[in-house]
Amino acid sequence: MAVYTEVSDxxxxxxxxxxxxxxxxxxxxxxxxxxNTNYFVQTEKGPFILTLYEKRVxxxxxxFFLGLMEHLAARGLSCPTPVRDKEGRILRTLADRPAVxxxxxxxxxxxxxxxxxxxxxxxxxxxxxKLGADFxxxxxxxxxxxxxxxxxxSFSDRADEIAENLHxxxxxxxxxxxxxxxxxxxxxxxxxDLFPDNVFFLGDKISGLIDFYFACNDILAYDIAICLNAWCxxxxxxxxxxxxxxLLQGYQTIRELDDDELENLPLLARGAALRFLLTRSYDWLxxxxxxLVKPKxxxxxxxxxNFHKTVKSVREYGLGDSI
Amino acid sequence: MAVYTEVSDxxxxxxxxxxxxxxxxxxxxxxxxxxNTNYFVQTEKGPFILTLYEKRVxxxxxxFFLGLMEHLAARGLSCPTPVRDKEGRILRTLADRPAVxxxxxxxxxxxxxxxxxxxxxxxxxxxxxKLGADFxxxxxxxxxxxxxxxxxxSFSDRADEIAENLHxxxxxxxxxxxxxxxxxxxxxxxxxDLFPDNVFFLGDKISGLIDFYFACNDILAYDIAICLNAWCxxxxxxxxxxxxxxLLQGYQTIRELDDDELENLPLLARGAALRFLLTRSYDWLxxxxxxLVKPKxxxxxxxxxNFHKTVKSVREYGLGDSI
Numbered sequence: 001m002a003v004y005t006e007v008s009d010x011x012x013x014x015x016x017x018x019x020x021x022x023x024x025x026x027x028x029x030x031x032x033x034x035x036n037t038n039y040f041v042q043t044e045k046g047p048f049i050l051t052l053y054e055k056r057v058x059x060x061x062x063x064f065f066l067g068l069m070e071h072l073a074a075r076g077l078s079c080p081t082p083v084r085d086k087e088g089r090i091l092r093t094l095a096d097r098p099a100v101x102x103x104x105x106x107x108x109x110x111x112x113x114x115x116x117x118x119x120x121x122x123x124x125x126x127x128x129x130k131l132g133a134d135f136x137x138x139x140x141x142x143x144x145x146x147x148x149x150x151x152x153x154s155f156s157d158r159a160d161e162i163a164e165n166l167h168x169x170x171x172x173x174x175x176x177x178x179x180x181x182x183x184x185x186x187x188x189x190x191x192x193d194l195f196p197d198n199v200f201f202l203g204d205k206i207s208g209l210i211d212f213y214f215a216c217n218d219i220l221a222y223d224i225a226i227c228l229n230a231w232c233x234x235x236x237x238x239x240x241x242x243x244x245x246x247l248l249q250g251y252q253t254i255r256e257l258d259d260d261e262l263e264n265l266p267l268l269a270r271g272a273a274l275r276f277l278l279t280r281s282y283d284w285l286x287x288x289x290x291x292l293v294k295p296k297x298x299x300x301x302x303x304x305x306n307f308h309k310t311v312k313s314v315r316e317y318g319l320g321d322s323i
Numbered sequence: 324m325a326v327y328t329e330v331s332d333x334x335x336x337x338x339x340x341x342x343x344x345x346x347x348x349x350x351x352x353x354x355x356x357x358x359n360t361n362y363f364v365q366t367e368k369g370p371f372i373l374t375l376y377e378k379r380v381x382x383x384x385x386x387f388f389l390g391l392m393e394h395l396a397a398r399g400l401s402c403p404t405p406v407r408d409k410e411g412r413i414l415r416t417l418a419d420r421p422a423v424x425x426x427x428x429x430x431x432x433x434x435x436x437x438x439x440x441x442x443x444x445x446x447x448x449x450x451x452x453k454l455g456a457d458f459x460x461x462x463x464x465x466x467x468x469x470x471x472x473x474x475x476x477s478f479s480d481r482a483d484e485i486a487e488n489l490h491x492x493x494x495x496x497x498x499x500x501x502x503x504x505x506x507x508x509x510x511x512x513x514x515x516d517l518f519p520d521n522v523f524f525l526g527d528k529i530s531g532l533i534d535f536y537f538a539c540n541d542i543l544a545y546d547i548a549i550c551l552n553a554w555c556x557x558x559x560x561x562x563x564x565x566x567x568x569x570l571l572q573g574y575q576t577i578r579e580l581d582d583d584e585l586e587n588l589p590l591l592a593r594g595a596a597l598r599f600l601l602t603r604s605y606d607w608l609x610x611x612x613x614x615l616v617k618p619k620x621x622x623x624x625x626x627x628x629n630f631h632k633t634v635k636s637v638r639e640y641g642l643g644d645s646i
Contacts, residue, residue: 008434
């Protein structure tokens with residue numbers, strides 16, 4: 001929640017002129033976004049978001065992220081469209097940082113998602129998977145199952161500061177998931193971070209998916225597993241089976257899940273819970289005293305992990321007769 | 324530079340409906356504003372700023388600030404216009420805080436003001452003083468000359484942490500200013516905080532003055548003195564007499580300064596420099612370890628104070644033959 005890089009008015013005026021968007025009318029730093037600096041920018045041609053990529057985004061990944069946005073937007077997915085400058089470039093440099101101007105997307109992210117939102121989310125996620133199928137670039141998932149063990153090792157000696165016996169829980173889970181992780185499931189480009197704050201709604205309909213900076217190639221159903229974790233638990237950490245059913249039903253109106261995918265969903269959901277437990281634990285233990293962003297509670301994902309460990313089949317996610 | 328209060332989408336939708344501005348289309352927290360929480364809000368009727376007043380603004384002062392904005396906007400000064408809800412109310416409550424919706428003002432604040440900007444500033448400041456003359460509410464300046472001594476006492480034992488012998492410098496200055504402060508000069512409503520980030524330009528013309536939360540009744544020429552400090556020094560702290568001349572000339576195209584005002588300007592400029600030296604020193608010494616906002620350097624205003632102490636007459640501010 002911060003502007004990490006200040007941009008002067010002179011610099012931004014020159015930058016905007018290079019797009020042929022008329023004069024710069026106003027700009028304000030946005031107090032959102034943990035990874036990057038974002039400005040809301042108004043020109044004579046309308047509103048835009050200016051993103052300056054700070055060091056947490058690897059610049060060699062930017063062609064993948066920006067190309068994917070353009071690819072999906074061109075195929076009708078509602079997502080931010082990067083703007084090309086007069087010379088046809090998307091990726092630019094501003095204030096010594098990689099920078100991109102993106103069309104402003106109206107919409108609100110839903111603080112308390114309901115069943116209807118989960119249904120629409122499922123549909124959009126499936127469209128994302130379908131429309132991404134012919135995108136030509138690839139990006140490995142740097143937070144895939146094979147990364148979890150080294151990530152855990154980097155803080156294992158302090159894991160129990162977060163919760164009693166957390167080291168045992170994580171190690172047992174890593175052992176099981178490493179052995180059982182399915183290799184044969186359909187793969188493709190996944191969003192990998194489709195939390196409620198990355199999905200904009202206008203009324204009951206999705207106006208856009210944003211923040212593609214974790215997108216990568218991985219198991220498609222793993223993306224659903226991430227959403228089950230992010231959208232289908234209540235604030236008291238109880239699982240809401242109606243929301244999960246709505247998510248899965250919405251998804252399957254666009255892309256049918258095969259038996260293998262359905263059967264593996266509980267395992268994938270455990271993996272997704274572990275992935276966020278690990279990254280949140282790391283952030284929690286490594287937070288800087290002067291951090292502008294408060295780290296999120298890792299224990300939320302320990303509770304979610306514990307839930308998924310009790311799940312015997314996809315029926316417990318609401319799909320009564322599908323398998 | 325922060326959003327202190329998070330507002331949920333449900334709450335904001337209901338709030339926006341009560342104004343009859345159509346549906347809420349988007350909102351983003353703005354990473355500006357030290358005192359209050361600000362959101363950029365788009366509805367079907369256009370863009371607005373939502374301000375939630377945090378505890379540093381006294382709620383009993385809000386009718387003065389908001390009434391003044393409405394008064395000046397109605398008389399043609401470019402400044403943010405508070406919006407009335409369906410019941411005619413300006414001041415509302417949202418998320419347990421006083422809240423107000425204000426029309427969005429286009430424009431950029433100038434990071435490096437030039438002479439032409441100072442000239443326009445002078446004109447707008449004089450219009451502010453003229454148009455405020457018949458505003459019916461009054462507000463004492465809580466940072467007037469009489470407040471400086473108690474403010475200084477609150478940190479006097481630590482003053483020398485900021486600069487060598489600062490306690491002697493401040494005490495000598497307080498003595499002199501308390502004795503010599505002019506009582507007979509024309510008074511009225513002053514902005515009292517017209518720094519470059521509170522003045523928006525579109526091209527070379529001012530599109531609006533913002534942030535009226537220090538406005539109060541005081542000596543009109545003291546407002547000019549604040550601007551001389553805030554606009555007419557270079558980054559190396561040298562005084563730019565051309566900018567000062569432009570500011571004073573611009574001002575006098577709208578409101579003529581009398582001989583008494585001109586004669587007292589160096590003294591008022593010392594007072595203005597001392598006022599910001601004192602508040603910045605206080606903030607510097609009392610900054611919280613977890614503060615989101617980095618305090619501004621008080622020594623900048625010590626250097627400005629030292630300059631004004633050398634000034635013998637308003638000629639040194641560029642008004643060659645006016646007195």
